[in-house]
Amino acid sequence: MKAYSLDLRQKIIDVYEQERISQRQLAKRFGVALSFIVKLLKQYRTTGEISPKPFNGGVKLKLNSANLIVLSDLIEQNDDATLDELCQMLEEKTGVSISRATMGRMTQRLKLTVKKRRDPASPHSRASRQAG
Missing domain, CATH: 1.10.10 (Arc Repressor Mutant, subunit A)
Structure with missing residues (x-):
């Protein structure tokens, strides 16, 4: 998912500081999740920054x-x-x-497929149904 723009982030901070409305009301007004508002305000209070954090690259593969x-x-x-x-x-x-x-x-x-061979004697196999 793409990060919200700096412009939107700044508008949220400005409205929060000027109007002193609740975080829920902010989320509703700007059409974003409450959790985004909570994280943005916390980040702004602790670091003074509103820019999105860099992407860490996701989960590391278990297999080398x-x-x-x-x-x-x-x-x-x-x-x-x-x-x-x-x-x-x-x-x-x-x-x-x-x-x-x-x-x-x-x-x-790996672009490899794993295909199960059907046992011809199996009741689910085509050969078995045609013979019966």
Whole structure:
């Protein structure tokens, strides 16, 4: 999400100082979240600054480049493994534990697909339904 402009921030500070209205009323008047008003006023009181804080870059990846190479090899060698199975194999090889959802995101990032082969004898498989 993009930071609010300095112009808007300054208007909020000016109105707050001139009219001494509540933070809720400020949020309603300017169409912003109350939490934004609270944080802006706190920042202004403690530092005198109203500019947005710099973006820190988000959450760091749990897997480093070496781990991603290991994962890529695991997927190529076990292309019919489930995401849960890949999580277990990766933990055994690298000692890094990741969730099933993270594994799904990592396979997308590597542009690799994990496809389960259907057992032809399975009641859900096409071959089984056509034979019966």
